[in-house]
Amino acid sequence: MTHPDTSVASRPLPAASPAPIALPDIDLAQTRSLVLWRRFRRNRAALLGLILFVAVVLMAALADVVTPGDPLRIAGSPLTDPLTVASNPWGTDQLGRDIMSGIFHGARISLAIGVVATVISIAIGVVIGAVAGYFGGRIDGALMRVTEAFQTIPSFVLLLTLVAIFGSSIEIIVIAIGIVSWTAPARMVRAEFMSLRRREFVDAARNLGVSDMSIIFREILPNALPPVVVFASVVMANSILMESALAFLGLGDPNYASWGNMIGQGRAVLRTAWFCSVIPGVAILLTVLSFSLMGEGLNDALNPRQKR
Amino acid sequence: MFATSRLLCRRGGDRPHALWDFNLTVGEGEIVCLVGESGSGKSLAANAVMRLLPEPHVRVSQGTISLDGQDLLSLSEAEMRAIRGDRMAMIFQEPMTALNPQKTVGWQIDEVLRLHTNLNKAGRKARALEILGDVHIPAPASTYNAYPHQISGGQRQRVMIAMALVLKPRLIIADEPTTALDVTTQKQILKLIKDLQQAQGTGILFITHDFGVVAEIADRIAVLRLGELVEQGPAAQILRSPQHPYTRKLIAAVPALTPPPEKPASGEPLVLEARSLRKTFAARGGYLSGKRNPVIAVKDLSFQLRRGETLGVVGESGSGKTTVSRIVTRLLESDSGEVRIDGRDLISASKTELRALRKDIQMVFQDPMASLNPRRRVVELIAQGPIVQGVAKDVAHARARELLSLVELPPAAAERYPHEFSGGQRQRIGIARALAMEPRVIVADEPVSALDVSVQAQVLKLLADLRDRLHLSLLFVTHDLRVAAQLCDKVIVMSKGEIVEAGPTARVFANPEHPYTRSLLDSIPGRDWEPPVCNVA
Incomplete structure (x- = not known):
């Protein structure tokens, strides 16, 4: 292995001890994030992703300011075309609900689903992958068989089953999405752990008497996280898509104005009022795109082999 | 020329x-x-x-x-x-990576000839076999058809030399051609290079x-x-x-081959004692690939270490010396035997007993980069052990900062991350981490083999100095007999998992009894050269 030793320190010491460290006195945590930001910024696509993401977050945050009131209330005459009525700039659906209001409030639901489902799936994946990768042997075998069992069922079919059994309230949907998408992060974390547990610093920690759990979560996990962080963006995009697909099939939570619900209901009038499904569709497209662009940018930025 | x-x-x-x-x-x-x-x-x-x-x-x-x-x-x-390969050729450090693993040895030599000569197929093969014979490869015909992973490291380097020499080049550039090899193999390869060079000019x-x-x-x-x-x-x-x-300075840093004089049998108490340790690596075959033979890494190994003493474990790669260091610290479970620290057995200790015992036996690792968690600051790395053992965090941190000066690092080092240091400085951090536990025994597994000679000398001096000041015992695993001569009071020489010879370093080096020890000592490069005593400015 070559050492990632590109910095100032690779030169041999002069004969006389004590060894001097010729480094400028700077705040290290700050420079670290600065370097990351500089690398991220160089990737134009990633910057675009970041801008889109910030736009979605702003929409979610300002929903009550820009489009106050319940997005599900009737706000105009049904099926108003966009850009014709000042109070409904993006038009209305067949029940006369304001589409712009739906998009802004829907951003909250989509982001919440994306974040919570991702946290659930990554948490399950990290725990299972870490334990399997660290201990290996029978534990690994057992956990991986469970993972494979989950992977053999198409995740959307499993999601439909779970929602069909437990109902389609928003909480159940989020948890179900988390449960069907933990397998890929688990495999990834396991692979990272299998290579990292052989490193000498793990032996060094064991030799100090550090417990297994502490080694897994405090020694190895921080070193295994970068690829997982990147992958989280993919999981988040997928979660939003899955919720939309559920809503499209009419299995979404009808009490919330989610983008998927809007497409699902707009489908009935697709030929006469295309905007009812196209506008939320574009919103989903851009949000998912923003996550995958950012993920790619993060991947490049977190890659230690890249120069600053 | x-x-x-x-x-x-x-x-x-x-x-x-x-x-x-x-x-x-x-x-x-x-x-x-x-x-x-x-x-x-x-x-x-x-x-x-x-x-x-x-x-x-x-x-x-x-x-x-x-x-x-x-x-x-x-x-x-x-x-x-057209000139590369023909009139000048290169021999690389690591023959495993310099040879294409997908092609046979013969194919790779043949390629050189195909590119630079007009010989026909039969002529090329004859020439390839001839050059393999010239570099003293046993059974050239079977090596010709072997893949690089099927032959030993020394033979791979011979193949590299054969490839470099096959066109009788005017100039050969050899970039650390023997660094990755064992001493006995190194000696043969050096002799080979010298012989062939004299024959071909x-x-x-x-x-x-x-x-x-x-x-x-x-x-x-x-x-x-x-x-x-x-x-x-x-x-x-x-x-x-x-x-x-x-x-x-460089020459002064080369460890002299004169071991310390034999100490009289000391009355110091026994600190570490290993009794009939044994470790076999079961080769795990798949369901389809059939069973492979298990490898015996350590066979019936015993030794004793007294307070303030340094015991060297020397041997070539594959002799089981690293396995010994892992068993003694119980990073690897041994199959049988005892490791006693002040009379308490480490091998049979329960999990909680083990945690307390680990305090007494600490380890310094070979690769100072890999053995320090890159995500932790130096002060956290050093204080980690004591904190695990129940010392309060601020006390442990204060102690860690004191230890930095003990290993001759500036106090500012505490707040930095491992990648900001050079190899020698990192090894000092590793030593400080081991010392933080106030151990009785330090097991050092090739602690200087990744370092430059001048840095090596400083780290060795530091280790010897700390050993004497803190009355530590050292178990020092190394392949480098010069380093062993420098530091160790006693040595055990290992070959294929067994101790072939043991005794005070001075006696073993002066009068080796076992043929293997003798060949190891004979193979030390430059053994006839006594480095001059220079005044280093």
Whole structure:
């Protein structure tokens, strides 16, 4: 292995001890994030992703300011075309609900689903992958068989089953999405752990008497996280898509104005009022795109082999 | 025959020129050793001569390189390709990565001949077999059809040499060709290079960091320091009376082969005792691949270590010495046997007993980069052990800062991350971490083999110094007999998992009884050369 030793320190010491460290006195945590930001910024696509993401977050945050009131209330005459009525700039659906209001409030639901489902799936994946990768042997075998069992069922079919059994309230949907998408992060974390547990610093920690759990979560996990962080963006995009697909099939939570619900209901009038499904569709497209662009940018930025 | 003059290589990085005013000639039938520490630019010089620099970031900005009067820098890439392999050839450090794992040895030698000669298929094969015989490969015909992973490291290096020599080149550049090999193999390879070179009159530019190897092989020596040649001259003169302070420093850092005088049997208490340790690695076959034979790594091993004593475990790769260090610290479970620290058995200890026992036996690892968690600050790394053992965090941190000065690191080091340090400094951090536990025994697994000689000498001195001041016992695992001679009171020599000889270092080195010990001692490069005592300015 070559050492990632590109910095100032690779030169041999002069004969006389004590060894001097010729480094400028700077705040290290700050420079670290600065370097990351500089690398991220160089990737134009990633910057675009970041801008889109910030736009979605702003929409979610300002929903009550820009489009106050319940997005599900009737706000105009049904099926108003966009850009014709000042109070409904993006038009209305067949029940006369304001589409712009739906998009802004829907951003909250989509982001919440994306974040919570991702946290659930990554948490399950990290725990299972870490334990399997660290201990290996029978534990690994057992956990991986469970993972494979989950992977053999198409995740959307499993999601439909779970929602069909437990109902389609928003909480159940989020948890179900988390449960069907933990397998890929688990495999990834396991692979990272299998290579990292052989490193000498793990032996060094064991030799100090550090417990297994502490080694897994405090020694190895921080070193295994970068690829997982990147992958989280993919999981988040997928979660939003899955919720939309559920809503499209009419299995979404009808009490919330989610983008998927809007497409699902707009489908009935697709030929006469295309905007009812196209506008939320574009919103989903851009949000998912923003996550995958950012993920790619993060991947490049977190890659230690890249120069600053 | 071959000369470079006023060669400047430009690149970004820590200095404006990677090589500065580099003048070197290699005469016919001459072995010139280019010596320098890591980062001195010696491999870069070799690549510049072969025109294998990663242009345009690194390029020759000024000067000439000539081979038999022909200026290499003015040649086109196609002309250069014809010269590489034909009139000059290169031998690399790591033969496993330099050979293509997908092709047989024969195919790879054949390729060289196919590219540079007009021989037909039968002629090429005959020539390949002949050269394999010349490099003393047993059974050339079967090696011809073998893949690189099927032959040993020493044989792979012989194949590399065969490939370099097959066209009888004028110049061979050997970049640390024996660094990855065991001493006994190294000795054979050095002899082979020297014999073949004398038979063919080839000039060799031999790049190395090891003064022992230099003493063994060099006709002339050039010393490179941070891209500048500080001294060059005939081997005998430089080895006996080096002029430049840097050369003196390098030579002074070479550990002398004189072990410490035998200490009288001390009345010090026994600290560590290993009794009939045994470890077998069960080779796990798949369901389809059938069973493979288990490998015996350590067979019935026992030793004793008293307070303040240093016990060296020496042997070649595969002798089981690293397994010993892992068993003794119980990083690896042994199959049977006992390891007693002050009479308490480590092998049969329960989990909670083990945690308390670990305090007494600490380890310093081989690779100082890999053994420090890159995500933790130095002070956290050092204080981690005591905190796990129940010391309050602020007390442990304060103690960690004291330890930094004990291992001669500045206090500011505490807040930094491991990657900001050089190899030697990292190893000091590793030592401080071991000391933080206030152990009775420190197990050091090749702690200096990844370091430059001058840094090596400092770390060894630090270890010896700390051992004496803190009354520590050291179990010192090494493949380098010079290092063992420097530090160890007693040694055990291991071969194939067994102790073949044990005793006080002075006695074992002066009168080796076992043939294996004798061959190990005979193979130490430059064993006839006594480094002069120089005053290091």
